Amino acid sequence: MSVDIYRKTLMGSLVIIPPTGGARHVVVFQLNPASLRRRLQPQLAGGDRESRSGPIQFAAAPTETIDVELEVDATLQLPAAPGQPAASDIRPQLAAMESLLYPSSTQVQMQQALLSSGTLEIGPYLAPTVVFTWGSSRAVPVKVVGYSVTEEAFLPSLDPIRARVSLSMQVLSYSDVMPTDPAWSLFMAYQSTKEQEATGGFSSASQDILGVNPTTL
Structure with a gap:
């Protein structure tokens, strides 16, 4: 049986969904990082001295943080459009990632115009929904x-x-956003996929392995 050594490699990316609709933008990693660090901190209530009379309960979804180290190199640049030369430097790639940290200049100018006209006071700026993709089954x-x-x-x-x-990212769960936010349904799909994958990680032969029958615990 032959093995397809030319199987396409999926690249990690950041998908940016504008807060007011419009075209989505994608920042594709030039090189997949060699490692990806994920930290999960459970949000639990009960099980301590102050609340030992009650059962241990989930207060919210765990706080999950994802850290990656990316390499960006001008020699790996792709043309912005067919027939166009690739950029000679990496400023566009860096700017695409750094733009996620700022409110858009359009929002700032619009709110400043409304402030100058006495229509409203300056308030928070809407941020885009950012989706970290890593393979075909992880979009969070x-x-x-x-x-x-x-x-x-x-x-x-x-x-x-x-x-x-x-790059350090905090996963947005249903505990962080409203059900009308696109991130809510994206996280539910992410957790559902994880629960389906978990069924393959449980063993039906636990008694033989551990010497304990889990059904009697």
């Missing part, structure tokens, strides 16, 4: 909580051509 809504970049090489114009990016 996140908010970027940490970003740092080390630019390592430059053109004579001082435009960067190679950099390392540290």
